[in-house]
Amino acid sequence: PSTDTETHRSLYLAFPSIGGVTHTHSTHAVAFAQARRPIPVLGTTHADTFNGPVPVTEALTPEQCARDYEYNTGQVIVDLLDRDDRRAREVPGALVAHHGPFTWGADATASLEHAIICEAVAEMALHTIALGTVVPPQHVLDRHYTRKHGPDAYYGNPGAA
Numbered sequence: 456p457s458t459d460t461e462t463h464r465s466l467y468l469a470f471p472s473i474g475g476v477t478h479t480h481s482t483h484a485v486a487f488a489q490a491r492r493p494i495p496v497l498g499t500t501h502a503d504t505f506n507g508p509v510p511v512t513e514a515l516t517p518e519q520c521a522r523d524y525e526y527n528t529g530q531v532i533v534d535l536l537d538r539d540d541r542r543a544r545e546v547p548g549a550l551v552a553h554h555g556p557f558t559w560g561a562d563a564t565a566s567l568e569h570a571i572i573c574e575a576v577a578e579m580a581l582h583t584i585a586l587g588t589v590v591p592p593q594h595v596l597d598r599h600y601t602r603k604h605g606p607d608a609y610y611g612n613p614g615a616a
């Protein structure tokens with residue numbers, strides 16, 4: 456994580472389930488971060504991974520920027536999620552206002568996968584908003600999330616090596 460080590464550390468300290476963090480400046484997710492708008496749930500691609508909108512933080516204060524900037528970049532995410540590990544597991548990413556996406560997972564590979572999916576759903580959401588948003592039925596979204604996550608998950612190809 457280089458200069459962002461302290462951002463990662465603040466997330467690891469707050470959320471015991473996190474074993475990897477990825478940060479990018481991917482174009483479409485950054486667009487939402489710059490507009491300070493969460494990425495809304497508009498379809499099943501989003502719901503497969505994120506059980507709700509990808510939220511966006513408040514802007515950092517002058518004090519948060521002047522001292523311990525990188526640590527405080529993590530802290531605005533921790534505050535956004537109320538330090539709730541369950542929320543961090545169900546929505547494994549957030550947008551830092553005017554900056555970009557941070558995603559996480561059980562390990563580094565999972566956090567990278569979530570970063571790629573975050574960018575993909577941000578791009579899809581921008582196109583959908585341009586066409587005119589239709590709120591998807593919640594039961595379809597719930598079905599997609601729960602078939603991949605939780606005790607009744609069954610998605611995938613368990614017979615494959």
Ligand SMILES: [Zn+2]
Nearest residue numbers: 478479554555
């Ligand atoms: Zn950055």
